[in-house]
Amino acid sequence: MRLSPAVRLSEYFMPTLKENPSEAEIASHRLMLRAGMVRQASAGIYSWLPMGFRVLKKIEQIVREEQDAAGANEVMMPTIQSADLWRKSGRYDDYGKEMLRITDRHDREMLYGPTNEELITDIFRDGARSYKDVPQMLYHIQWKFRDEVRPRFGVMRGREFYMKDGYSFDLTVEDGIKSYNKMFASYLRTYARMGLKVIPMRADTGPIGGENSHEFIILADTGESEVFCHSDFLGLDPLAEKTDYKADLQPIVDKWTAMYAATEEMHDQARFESEVPEDKRISARGIEVGHIFFFGDKYSAPLGAVVQTSDDKQVPVQMGSYGIGVSRLVGAIIEACHDENGIIWPEAVAPFKVGLINLRTGDDACDKACEDIFAKLQVMGVEVMYDDRSERAGVKFANMDLIGLPWQLVVGPKGLANGVVELKNRKSGEKQELPLDKALELVAG
Amino acid sequence: MRLSPAVRLSEYFMPTLKENPSEAEIASHRLMLRAGMVRQASAGIYSWLPMGFRVLKKIEQIVREEQDAAGANEVMMPTIQSADLWRKSGRYDDYGKEMLRITDRHDREMLYGPTNEELITDIFRDGARSYKDVPQMLYHIQWKFRDEVRPRFGVMRGREFYMKDGYSFDLTVEDGIKSYNKMFASYLRTYARMGLKVIPMRADTGPIGGENSHEFIILADTGESEVFCHSDFLGLDPLAEKTDYKADLQPIVDKWTAMYAATEEMHDQARFESEVPEDKRISARGIEVGHIFFFGDKYSAPLGAVVQTSDDKQVPVQMGSYGIGVSRLVGAIIEACHDENGIIWPEAVAPFKVGLINLRTGDDACDKACEDIFAKLQVMGVEVMYDDRSERAGVKFANMDLIGLPWQLVVGPKGLANGVVELKNRKSGEKQELPLDKALELVAG
Structure with missing residues (x-):
């Protein structure tokens, strides 16, 4: 399928x-x-x-x-x-x-x-x-x-x-x-x-x-x-x-x-x-x-x-x-x-494995990073839904929690400046700031 | 799928x-x-x-x-x-x-x-x-x-x-x-x-x-x-x-x-x-x-x-x-x-790519060779239907032609003695006797 x-x-x-x-x-x-x-x-x-x-x-x-x-x-x-x-x-x-x-x-x-x-x-x-x-x-x-x-x-x-x-x-x-x-x-x-x-x-x-x-x-x-x-x-x-x-x-x-x-x-x-x-x-x-x-x-x-x-x-x-x-x-x-x-979807039946949240759609750095991650996840064979809408961060977070994808990958301007993204596990609620490579490794695992 | x-x-x-x-x-x-x-x-x-x-x-x-x-x-x-x-x-x-x-x-x-x-x-x-x-x-x-x-x-x-x-x-x-x-x-x-x-x-x-x-x-x-x-x-x-x-x-x-x-x-x-x-x-x-x-x-x-x-x-x-x-x-x-x-199924919609015909079910050499081919095709990711029934060769041939799989791989005692199998292309009707490896290569291609 x-x-x-x-x-x-x-x-x-x-x-x-x-x-x-x-x-x-x-x-x-x-x-x-x-x-x-x-x-x-x-x-x-x-x-x-x-x-x-x-x-x-x-x-x-x-x-x-x-x-x-x-x-x-x-x-x-x-x-x-x-x-x-x-x-x-x-x-x-x-x-x-x-x-x-x-x-x-x-x-x-x-x-x-x-x-x-x-x-x-x-x-x-x-x-x-x-x-x-x-x-x-x-x-x-x-x-x-x-x-x-x-x-x-x-x-x-x-x-x-x-x-x-x-x-x-x-x-x-x-x-x-x-x-x-x-x-x-x-x-x-x-x-x-x-x-x-x-x-x-x-x-x-x-x-x-x-x-x-x-x-x-x-x-x-x-x-x-x-x-x-x-x-x-x-x-x-x-x-x-x-x-x-x-x-x-x-x-x-x-x-x-x-x-x-x-x-x-x-x-x-x-x-x-x-x-x-x-x-x-x-x-x-x-x-x-x-x-x-x-x-x-x-x-x-x-x-x-x-x-x-x-x-x-x-x-x-x-x-x-x-x-x-x-x-x-x-x-x-x-x-x-x-x-x-x-x-909170069990991974095997989740509609997508990862929800990718762009905290500032329209911001060049955020858009570029997100497009890059979106492409990378596809190459890795990880199903991803990218929230690329022009909505407030709060709306996007609430939405992602509601639809319950196992992982949320959050990309914002502050994190990018520090070389990190935020990764949230929907089930445990645990959030961590990580370099992108590490985050991708975790969601792929 | x-x-x-x-x-x-x-x-x-x-x-x-x-x-x-x-x-x-x-x-x-x-x-x-x-x-x-x-x-x-x-x-x-x-x-x-x-x-x-x-x-x-x-x-x-x-x-x-x-x-x-x-x-x-x-x-x-x-x-x-x-x-x-x-x-x-x-x-x-x-x-x-x-x-x-x-x-x-x-x-x-x-x-x-x-x-x-x-x-x-x-x-x-x-x-x-x-x-x-x-x-x-x-x-x-x-x-x-x-x-x-x-x-x-x-x-x-x-x-x-x-x-x-x-x-x-x-x-x-x-x-x-x-x-x-x-x-x-x-x-x-x-x-x-x-x-x-x-x-x-x-x-x-x-x-x-x-x-x-x-x-x-x-x-x-x-x-x-x-x-x-x-x-x-x-x-x-x-x-x-x-x-x-x-x-x-x-x-x-x-x-x-x-x-x-x-x-x-x-x-x-x-x-x-x-x-x-x-x-x-x-x-x-x-x-x-x-x-x-x-x-x-x-x-x-x-x-x-x-x-x-x-x-x-x-x-x-x-x-x-x-x-x-x-x-x-x-x-x-x-x-x-x-x-x-x-x-004559086009390959993309064929129910299976290969029909494997055992000409003498019950014969040790034929059974063994067919089981081996059956397993190999699965490892190669080639969809295969194995006719392992105790039926006459004529029935099996007519049956395979009727259901129209793109390739027929025929294993019989005579061929095995000479180290070959027969490969038939359903569309062209072309038959060739080949060493098994060559035949597998052709159907995989």
Whole structure:
């Protein structure tokens, strides 16, 4: 994913707001509107402006890389589906008013896909014949629609949302669990790469159905629901070792499910107290950022997705489905990473790594130094947003804090006279005056 | 855009067809179905399987890079829009049955966007205040829907399609033409990078409206309409020089519009004969792959997208819109690049650069050599599909020709005994036996 590596704020489109928008109830919604990342197009439906778009794409790309690493193949299913398939699975009526139903010009019943179990099962049925065609994992990253009765919390509970949904196809339940475990392990890596602490929790299977299911939850003070877990989870690092997807992954799943962790619906206070020492009990707010299911032949049987076994039997494939809310994650990351001044992006998903502030646009020395730094950062492959506008320093500082780039590089006439620039780390707040070379070295590192 | 760099066919999902599907009337539709690139989900709506998806993404990425190079900022607007904006512009009724109209659970009238002039104008109106906020160019690459009465020709005239649409905002008509010219120049580069010969032709403005408009047409025997032009167009190369978007681009536009070029609707046989010498007259079939418009204040005036001038007047911005059919291009490129055996991908959009064929899977020497080559190509950064299946050589050859990767690297026991592999160029058909190192050097070049 190569995005534009450098922008000048004078040429960018980032309509920031000074005031807190009254419609925004939670931090991420407020900050995304204030930072000019999104605008509401209609209830629960958002347009992503350039900076919001970049974050969305960075998250998407991390998801893609970890899906590919786990051996899943990327496809792209359409948003509009025929109602027929959903009648076969029995979900057309089940789904109720959350499903956006559409009638086309020929009076055919269509719908905007809220999820894709039916369609992917049909694709697999059409393309696979025998046990040689499994195991298979297919995923796509596509817009979906759920007609929420009361959309709110910005992109956290919108109607049109961007989601990775993946599906596994196996010959046996045992193989199906292996695929489930691959996704379990890859999800741990995916969120960790975004700078998030994630905890898998056993979950209800809801309308997708099935026997085995985990939600992936991140902790944030402003989370939507209460969760309970062992504090040792916070010390685990999924990136500490390379994940070998050819190996047995059950030990990883076991390690991450050995300790107590439960959402409100699944919580058992007595078990919590007996299994977790008092000083290790965390009861906190959580945000769901992923959900995985193993549901066997729930869809393959009614939709006829069968393969031939090596001894010539026809069996329905064993399936699982695996979701990551990509647009929701933009909000969730902000909920977990912000302060009173604005967003604090983890570096992996930051729209740019460095914000370059020219304290006196129009001053020859400052302009020249900034142009030089702007060019150097591009050569170094460091993504940079250059605030080259004719605005007061205070406006520029507040703006940079609001949009939360990891580093701020501040160039002013006084510093230049002394041969230094100021480098601020947005997360720690630490500021230091440094020779330019040293500053560039630090931000590149 | 980092896609998975290497796949094994035994683990891929590429359900090829031996027979020509009866529903496919044109080459690209036939070949995309046969090569397992797409499957129809419902009338005019396609699912993109892994190989089709790769091509789609490669085209998308070229479009993105050239848009960014021209100074446009990428956004993402939703697919579902409110009918209200379209009532303000007057197009809600104009659009007729091609617009997919939707009623949500609260009985609000919505629609699936067929294009985005209204929504982007509203976004700009909300975010821009003064002459300092222009010039601005915003684009997005998003799914759109046109409820064609008779969808056909596969992805060439589908109902749900993937499109880049961009929009320019300027203070004056003169500046608006400058933005138009930027897009004109960037479109020439975009198609040339995909290996296409494109010819801009003055066009009708149709339902978008406006005064100035060009279609970008590629020539293909199986094109949808007749076009007439000067054969010297075929000698022009948009990539011969670097395009400087800060400079005046009128000379580029002039150069590409000086010679006669017209679609059937705009064709004037008398002018054609007087302007073009007989031996330079081309009358051929063409496919439209892009369309640009300058339409002034047609949308900004009714939607209130005004900015303040430096002398304190409020004026509606001057706008243009610029479309590239990304999913349509997949079909169009195949129409222009195929033979009786299958697709011949231009390298820049090929799903993989090299197809590695193991002539005797299961033979120790062949397996080992292929694994070695597979790993080496990845280290070299060359995208490779390895046919490691237990299939007859004939099946593998036919398959590779069908899917049209630029290079085929064939490893068999006889060649290995003599220290050589066979390298086939799909386009020229040329085959040569070479030591492995030489072959790798050639495909890397």
